[in-house]
Amino acid sequence: MRSVKKKGILADLREGLIHRLFQTSGLMVIAILLGIIALLLYTSVPAFREIGLREFLTSTRWDPTSPEKPEYGFLSMLASTIMVTIGAMVISFPLGVAVASYLSDVAAPKVREIVKPIVELLAAIPSVVVGFIGITLVGPLIARVFNLSHGLNALNGSLLLAIMALPTIISISEDSLNAVPVSYVEASLALGANPWETLIKVKIPAAASGIIASLMLGMGRAIGETMTVLMATGNARAFPSGFLQSVRTLTANIAIELGEVPYYSTHYYALFALGLVLFLITFFINLSADVILEKQKRKLQ
Amino acid sequence: MVNTNLKTVGQTKILVENLNLFYGQKQVLENINLSIPENQVTAIIGPSGCGKSSFIRALNRMNDLIPEARIEGKILIDEENIYDRDIDLVALRKKVGMVFQKPNPFPKSIFDNVAYGLKIGSNHNRADLEKIVEKSLRQAAIWEEVKDRLNQNALKLSGGQQQRLCIARALAVEPEIILFDEPCSAIDPIATARVEELIHQLKTEFTVVIVTHNMQQAARISDFTAFLWLGELIEYDRTEKIFTNPANKLTEDYVTGRFG
Amino acid sequence: MKNSVRKSSKNLRGQLTQFLGFLVLRLSVCFILFILLYFFYDIFINGHQTISWEFLSQPPRKGMTEGGIFPAIFGTFLVTLITTAIAVPLGMAAAIYLNEYARTDRLTRLIRLSIRNLAGVPSVVYGLFGVILFVNLLKLGTSVLSAGLTLALLTLPWTITASEEALKTVPDSYREGALALGATKWQMIRTNVLPYSLPGMLTGAILGLARAAGETAPIMFTGAAFYLPFLPASLRDQFMALPYHLYIMATQHHAIDKARPLAYGTALVLVVFVILFNLTAVILRSRLRGKWKN
Numbered sequence: 123m124r125s126v127k128k129k130g131i132l133a134d135l136r137e138g139l140i141h142r143l144f145q146t147s148g149l150m151v152i153a154i155l156l157g158i159i160a161l162l163l164y165t166s167v168p169a170f171r172e173i174g175l176r177e178f179l180t181s182t183r184w185d186p187t188s189p190e191k192p193e194y195g196f197l198s199m200l201a202s203t204i205m206v207t208i209g210a211m212v213i214s215f216p217l218g219v220a221v222a223s224y225l226s227d228v229a230a231p232k233v234r235e236i237v238k239p240i241v242e243l244l245a246a247i248p249s250v251v252v253g254f255i256g257i258t259l260v261g262p263l264i265a266r267v268f269n270l271s272h273g274l275n276a277l278n279g280s281l282l283l284a285i286m287a288l289p290t291i292i293s294i295s296e297d298s299l300n301a302v303p304v305s306y307v308e309a310s311l312a313l314g315a316n317p318w319e320t321l322i323k324v325k326i327p328a329a330a331s332g333i334i335a336s337l338m339l340g341m342g343r344a345i346g347e348t349m350t351v352l353m354a355t356g357n358a359r360a361f362p363s364g365f366l367q368s369v370r371t372l373t374a375n376i377a378i379e380l381g382e383v384p385y386y387s388t389h390y391y392a393l394f395a396l397g398l399v400l401f402l403i404t405f406f407i408n409l410s411a412d413v414i415l416e417k418q419k420r421k422l423q
Numbered sequence: 424m425v426n427t428n429l430k431t432v433g434q435t436k437i438l439v440e441n442l443n444l445f446y447g448q449k450q451v452l453e454n455i456n457l458s459i460p461e462n463q464v465t466a467i468i469g470p471s472g473c474g475k476s477s478f479i480r481a482l483n484r485m486n487d488l489i490p491e492a493r494i495e496g497k498i499l500i501d502e503e504n505i506y507d508r509d510i511d512l513v514a515l516r517k518k519v520g521m522v523f524q525k526p527n528p529f530p531k532s533i534f535d536n537v538a539y540g541l542k543i544g545s546n547h548n549r550a551d552l553e554k555i556v557e558k559s560l561r562q563a564a565i566w567e568e569v570k571d572r573l574n575q576n577a578l579k580l581s582g583g584q585q586q587r588l589c590i591a592r593a594l595a596v597e598p599e600i601i602l603f604d605e606p607c608s609a610i611d612p613i614a615t616a617r618v619e620e621l622i623h624q625l626k627t628e629f630t631v632v633i634v635t636h637n638m639q640q641a642a643r644i645s646d647f648t649a650f651l652w653l654g655e656l657i658e659y660d661r662t663e664k665i666f667t668n669p670a671n672k673l674t675e676d677y678v679t680g681r682f683g
Numbered sequence: 684m685k686n687s688v689r690k691s692s693k694n695l696r697g698q699l700t701q702f703l704g705f706l707v708l709r710l711s712v713c714f715i716l717f718i719l720l721y722f723f724y725d726i727f728i729n730g731h732q733t734i735s736w737e738f739l740s741q742p743p744r745k746g747m748t749e750g751g752i753f754p755a756i757f758g759t760f761l762v763t764l765i766t767t768a769i770a771v772p773l774g775m776a777a778a779i780y781l782n783e784y785a786r787t788d789r790l791t792r793l794i795r796l797s798i799r800n801l802a803g804v805p806s807v808v809y810g811l812f813g814v815i816l817f818v819n820l821l822k823l824g825t826s827v828l829s830a831g832l833t834l835a836l837l838t839l840p841w842t843i844t845a846s847e848e849a850l851k852t853v854p855d856s857y858r859e860g861a862l863a864l865g866a867t868k869w870q871m872i873r874t875n876v877l878p879y880s881l882p883g884m885l886t887g888a889i890l891g892l893a894r895a896a897g898e899t900a901p902i903m904f905t906g907a908a909f910y911l912p913f914l915p916a917s918l919r920d921q922f923m924a925l926p927y928h929l930y931i932m933a934t935q936h937h938a939i940d941k942a943r944p945l946a947y948g949t950a951l952v953l954v955v956f957v958i959l960f961n962l963t964a965v966i967l968r969s970r971l972r973g974k975w976k977n
């Protein structure tokens with residue numbers, strides 16, 4: 123007859139301590155996210171105070187190093203970012219959904235097992251390498267096709283970003299298509315629809331919200347991409363007027379100017395304000411995509 | 424009223440008083456009162472979903488792992504309420520061993536599987552470990568089959584052997600009570616016979632509680648049988664009484680195979 | 684009248700649409716595979732002549748128009764090492780908390796939400812964060828340490844996710860079995876969960892680090908240098924890195940044409956490195972799959 127009462131508190135203390143230790147590592151993630159928000163805000167505030175929120179948000183001119191009158195309007199860069207991103211999505215969304223459909227509905231398991239890692243490899247190519255390809259391969263191609271002096275423009279950026287957003291769009295869309303209950307598919311097939319009709323009329327509509335989320339996450343990826351656009355879009359400061367013009371996105375501008383700016387100058391703070399804008403845009407896009415995916419998960423369960 | 428006073432037998436090892444178990448909003452066990460005698464085999468029978476697995480998992484507090492599980496009432500083992508705040512879960516689980524439905528040997532060697540409970544608790548020297556491992560494997564009637572390959576991975580054993588290994592593993596920490604949660608549901612009939620024989624022998628040293636959906640099994644190996652139905656204890660008595668002359672109509676219908 | 688179920692011209696149209704539809708899907712896949720392979724082909728064709736022992740083992744010479752990339756290889760190796768030393772243990776610890784300890788309450792949901800959002804934060808924003816926190820506030824300066832810390836934050840969400848995936852492959856029966864034998868929670872994790880999930884965790888770590896090694900934006904303001912005649916001697920020194928070196932060689936060089944072969948060579952080294960890491964991870968993963976099921 124052994125008693126099972128506690129002999130001391132040491133063991134409890136030890137286990138409790140270990141628990142707290144792991145919990146702290148978990149909480150750290152929240153701390154990092156909050157830290158990013160806090161420090162970006164904190165460093166942006168002087169910019170808004172010194173420049174004025176109005177100029178920052180409404181001016182299209184960004185010329186911080188002008189000796190006469192430095193200007194800090196972010197609209198041109200925002201427009202460039204949006205333009206390049208939309209261009210990228212127009213290409214990669216249909217392509218991505220097509221590949222996702224192929225992987226989920228058409229490919230034989232063996233083919234799938236080969237194609238999927240290759241698509242994942244696409245996500246692994248460093249963005250600086252993609253940018254390099256933009257300079258050496260895509261740029262000259264665009265120049266030749268449109269008869270331009272060089273091919274470093276918005277179109278180049280869109281083409282490259284399309285490739286970079288593909289893995290995200292493909293994997294999230296494929297997950298959503300695979301999450302469609304088998305019973306839907308069986309019902310459709312039993313009514314005499316062929317697999318193509320089932321894909322188009324049943325599976326894609328049922329997975330629609332997940333596919334939209336994949337588009338948003340792909341967009342988030344494209345908006346935040348730095349090196350590729352920095353290297354391939356030409357970086358002209360003017361307000362974008364067409365896809366064959368050089369443009370400068372938010373990310374590219376930060377990358378170009380942060381290396382040369384004196385710490386704690388208005389210009390320095392202004393770059394963090396751009397960073398804050400960038401963070402907020404991607405944060406809300408990702409958050410919305412997250413909400414959509416959660417909802418879909420609950421609906422399909 | 425259920426007869427919980429079985430005065431004719433020896434010491435009460437486990438006394439369950441007014442036990443209620445909830446998973447979230449759902450009540451799984453309702454007001455269970457039961458006394459389980461020492462050195463006897465007590466079987467818990469009932470249709471699936473009646474709460475018998477939940478009941479046996481309350482006896483070594485494995486239900487604690489389920490976040491939404493909530494318990495009311497008392498379970499006294501040797502007159503200590505195991506749901507008291509000052510209970511040492513490690514000591515409890517060493518005292519109350521458990522063998523699971525599906526054999527779950529760890530992907531370690533046969534030796535390390537049996538020695539697992541000893542190694543985590545304290546420092547044993549190699550010679551001691553070897554002695555206890557051999558003793559436990561002998562008790563679990565598997566020593567002859569594995570003595571030449573103690574370093575082999577346990578996952579290579581057959582299902583029946585794996586289950587006896589798990590019994591040996593539970594015995595190695597020298598429990599006083601062993602809980603079996605449908606120990607034969609995942610192994611073949613010949614292996615089942617060996618495990619049943621083993622359980623029967625174990626009662627000389629241990630108090631055994633076994634959950635089974637197999638009524639023949641309960642009849643063959645147990646001394647006492649409790650019949651659970653929809654979370655309630657319908658009848659509890661000597662096994663022969665339950666199977667030959669049950670007091671309750673529901674019990675009779677169940678043991679004669681009219682439902683279940 | 685009995686309806687025949689043989690193939691007939693009646694459903695010919697449906698079959699044709701299906702054929703064409705699937706053809707479009709197949710062509711999309713072929714298109715992407717073609718682009719990917721063409722990328723690799725282009726880099727290989729233009730880069731392989733540059734690769735030599737000298738290229739891999741020597742520093743750049745003559746204003747980076749000759750010589751090799753050894754300092755950049757070394758720097759990338761060093762910064763990845765620092766990233767690993769920070770991100771992998773932290774990521775594992777957070778994953779252990781989420782998978783083994785955390786209950787599904789609000790706090791846990793908040794942690795998971797933060798992880799998913801951190802994974803979507805643009806890499807240049809991590810760079811900005813690194814500049815404020817590590818370079819300026821913590822006064823680490825532009826150094827390989829600041830860059831490593833910045834990359835560690837960037838990789839953390841991937842490391843956590845991969846580690847949690849690995850923990851999920853360990854069957855619950857191992858956990859129950861250990862607890863039923865009187866193991867404490869930590870003993871159970873240490874002796875009966877971690878040993879079996881460690882290979883999977885490391886596979887995930889490899890993938891995350893391959894990505895970190897290829898990142899440019901987070902390190903270009905926190906520690907990476909244009910050109911350094913010396914290897915970094917301490918963690919407070921600046922360093923050269925492969926991806927940043929490629930960026931410099933491709934866009935910032937005074938003699939772009941002369942530097943082009945070197946840039947191709949650098950790109951090839953970077954790509955081969957990434958592919959090797961991914962291949963290792965894919966092979967490891969397929970070997971590990973289902974290993975613990977009995």
